[in-house]
Amino acid sequence: MSVVYVFVGALVAVLLWLVAGVVRIGAVSRGARVEGRDGEALVLIDLQSVFWNEGPYSEADKQAVATVILEEVQAAKAKGIPVIALRQEWSLPATKVIARLTMKGQAIAGSSGTELAAPFAGIADYELVKRVQDGFETGALDALLAELNVGALRIVGLDYNYCVAKTSLGAVRRGYDVTLVERGVLAGQDTAKTRADLQGQGIALA
Template sequence: MSLVGYVVIFLVGIGILLALFLRHVGKKMYTSTKGEIIKKYENPRKALLVIDVQEGITGRMALKPYKDTEEKIKMINKVIQHASDTGVEVVYIRHAFKDSFIYRMLTRGRLIEGHPGVEIDSRIKVISENNFTKNISDAFSNVDLDKFLITNQVNELYLVGLDAVYCVYYTAIGALNRGYKVNVIEEAILTHKTQEEVAKLYQKSGIKLSSSKTLTEKEIY
């Protein structure tokens, strides 16, 4: 066999190994967690989770902008303001990978811990210091979030942000696994999928897609 033939075989082998590794990384990243079922609180509270609206994903460093990002962020800010006005805990979730070659390659460095891309999108209204990072899709993978919600006796969650079929979705599953009532606010989630695809996925998984009216008792467009 010629040298070119060996080189081709080597490159094909590397490609297969890389594909298998990325598949393994994807399975590990896109998953939901399980935890203890929350207690029945005497005075239960609500919390709003603002998920992954970051400079490296929706902001100035985004590689693949989401459709209607500006309008969605305006809606997210309205929901945040209403939550603040009505005593609902507002919690910010950010995705941040530990530094490694593979994650630098996958995200072009913009979601590596310490990179400006990890910071909350500058257009988002920040009204609390409740800020938690995660390195897989389900925000409950950060045990500090679990502890915070339990300490504050939260039993109902409202989810906004992105991506509707990834981090919002898997965080919703993680919350349901723990006994939370979960409302994903349809007007305030971002995704590259169609509305029909999102609705089908959520219906299949038992996740409730809600209007902003669920939180505000009136539409807040």
């Protein structure tokens, strides 16, 4: 009987560990409030090969969104606005397991396809790796934006309901002026609820 108890206890511990990993993936972080910054940055989220080429997006949608994103990049560079690309790499032990179980193992750190997709290769001034949906979670984006004196963000990329939404919420919690360029964002599912939630948090939709 003791062996059964040990087995059940171990199973429960593993399940709790995985649940904690799921919660961490979707959590929105908090950070120091932004004050007195007048700079702007364009943030590209998860425009990497594995998601762009193998995600649930039609070719027509990708072509339309790529056109908008490249226009946004061109406009930003013309104004001297930095372009920051965030790339997803699942590197935490629990998230790597979850990615293998539910995401076909896509974007696990060290795997193929984590580089920016061909239409976006080489266009970013800065590239940062994120570990969960919220691009602010590691603190690296906070530090870079502080260094660049950025107080306003324009956001494009994928996926609307997940990494785009969570990073946008992480930004607005810190006091950034956030504009989500909807024509430059891909979504695999309906976005009505997410859209309403973001607007309710003061995020501008362009």
